[in-house]
Amino acid sequence: MTTNGPGPTTIRRRIRLLLRQLRADRGHSQEDVCRVMAWSQSKMARIERGTTNIPVRDLRDLLEFYEIDDADEVRRLLDLAKLARRPHWAGAYRDSVPAPYMDFLGYEDDALRISQYHPFVIPGLLQTEQYARLLVAVGPRRRDGDDEAEARVRLRLARQRRVFAQPPRPGRVRIVLDERALTVVESDQVKLDQIEMILSRLPDIDFALLRRDTATDSVLVGPFSLHEFGSEADPDVVYVASQPEDVALIEDPEVVAGYKRAFDDLYHQAASGDEARHILDTIATSLRGTSA
Structure with a gap:
């Protein structure tokens, strides 16, 4: 990987894979999450597909719903969410x-x-x-x-x-x-x-x-x-x-x-x-x- 660590694309994928696994481990459907979080189905789908970055506040609420109470783990995931928002090096060509x-x-x-x-x-x-x-x-x-x-x-x-x-x-x-x-x-x-x-x-x-x-x-x-x-x-x-x-x-x-x-x-x-x-x-x- 790059000398400065993984870039935003790889980090965004880490987050979406982790969130999908957490939801599956806790036996929730996407509909369950949308109902509790008051999200639209399209928003939930975009987050789990990695086509959009999850806001840090939304991630914090979602981790609370998934009962992730390890402070270090929560902090690690929130830090990842911030890193995922870094600009893409080729953003000018988007x-x-x-x-x-x-x-x-x-x-x-x-x-x-x-x-x-x-x-x-x-x-x-x-x-x-x-x-x-x-x-x-x-x-x-x-x-x-x-x-x-x-x-x-x-x-x-x-x-x-x-x-x-x-x-x-x-x-x-x-x-x-x-x-x-x-x-x-x-x-x-x-x-x-x-x-x-x-x-x-x-x-x-x-x-x-x-x-x-x-x-x-x-x-x-x-x-x-x-x-x-x-x-x-x-x-x-x-x-x-x-x-x-x-x-x-x-x-x-x-x-x-x-x-x-x-x-x-x-x-x-x-x-x-x-x-x-x-x-x-x-x-x-x-x-x-x-x-x-």
């Missing part, structure tokens, strides 16, 4: 991307390990600015206007700077890429710049490349990002993606475990280390000749 993507960025910050697979395009952490602009220009959100498109590109670059601000811990960022994703754009110069970008990041990431002749079924898996936290308080999550900012959260432990197995299978099929670098160098050399 209106330009879907809300689930903002949470995705928060979990990415705090994850001990990030494992990503993409069969179609270069993942956002490895995209050049030109490649990112191309994806935004052809994506389904292209009609949002130039300002919104520019904001999404800036956010993608800011995300890269944040993740790679310091040399990541060995193995923290693992990326498996299908070789076909390297050549989907038309411009040879864009492809060359993109491959050189990946080559420049190899010291910072654990990168593996699925060869065309071994990746026949890999596209059926679909792109996903696995965030592992190494903590019982913060269960691992998976985000599946259709577009770079269109993501859906998966928290079911059995499903998350299935994605872990899928990533391991893909990684072991792929070329990594010096072999992956050699493949990238070979493609780059070919593209340099074409560009010349």
Whole structure:
């Protein structure tokens, strides 16, 4: 996790998981809580989904209803509620991307390990600015206007700077890429710049490349990002993606475990280390000749 401790997204999830567990342990339904607390059902649902922060006063009253009388535990939870209200580092871009993507960025910050697979395009952490602009220009959100498109590109670059601000811990960022994703754009110069970008990041990431002749079924898996936290308080999550900012959260432990197995299978099929670098160098050399 970040050196300053978990961010507001992770803390908000801790709170909602704790509150759901407390309610279940005491045998209350959401309707029971709403009746006693004089809350609407929608408010209760938003709190337990983590889509809104619970006010400190409401949390204090709820803990009293749940008969949490340990002063240290109450103080700890109230402190968490205050920390959850800290601003998101990407808050300036909130209106330009879907809300689930903002949470995705928060979990990415705090994850001990990030494992990503993409069969179609270069993942956002490895995209050049030109490649990112191309994806935004052809994506389904292209009609949002130039300002919104520019904001999404800036956010993608800011995300890269944040993740790679310091040399990541060995193995923290693992990326498996299908070789076909390297050549989907038309411009040879864009492809060359993109491959050189990946080559420049190899010291910072654990990168593996699925060869065309071994990746026949890999596209059926679909792109996903696995965030592992190494903590019982913060269960691992998976985000599946259709577009770079269109993501859906998966928290079911059995499903998350299935994605872990899928990533391991893909990684072991792929070329990594010096072999992956050699493949990238070979493609780059070919593209340099074409560009010349």
